[in-house]
Amino acid sequence: MIGRLNHVAIVVPDLDAAARLYRDTLGATVSAPLALPEHGVTTVFVELPNTKIELLHPLGEASPIAKFLAANPSGGMHHVCYEVDDIHAARDRLKAAGARVLGDGEPKTGAHGKPVLFLHPKDFCGTLVELEQV
Numbered sequence: 830m831i832g833r834l835n836h837v838a839i840v841v842p843d844l845d846a847a848a849r850l851y852r853d854t855l856g857a858t859v860s861a862p863l864a865l866p867e868h869g870v871t872t873v874f875v876e877l878p879n880t881k882i883e884l885l886h887p888l889g890e891a892s893p894i895a896k897f898l899a900a901n902p903s904g905g906m907h908h909v910c911y912e913v914d915d916i917h918a919a920r921d922r923l924k925a926a927g928a929r930v931l932g933d934g935e936p937k938t939g940a941h942g943k944p945v946l947f948l949h950p951k952d953f954c955g956t957l958v959e960l961e962q963v
């Protein structure tokens with residue numbers, strides 16, 4: 830059911846420092862910072878040959894990643910995103926298997942303008958999983 834790894838998201842305490850690390854030390858192609866107020870994050874996209882890394886930093890008081898950064902002050906891996914062809918079919922199959930979908934269970938428009946869902950980390954080996962319909 831799941832397809833390609835779309836991205837791995839890493840929460841970072843200093844977005845400029847993290848962008849420099851990926852660009853200058855690791856030699857990757859790195860985007861300019863992009864503020865996504867509706868998601869409560871500022872993000873830098875790191876383009877790799879086979880996937881992307883999303884560097885995330887909280888934006889605004891109600892950022893959904895503020896608590897994560899408080900608990901992980903050096904930053905840390907936040908979620909992995911797998912591509913699916915049909916997000917409603919994927920959701921229904923996972924719910925039937927007993928997996929918990931976060932929020933109200935309806936897909937939302939994600940950071941790339943495509944429908945996304947998040948799955949409870951306790952049901953997926955301790956990892957927050959995002960599904961994105963591509």
Ligand code: CO
Pocket residue numbers: 836838883908910940959
């Ligand atoms: Co994501």
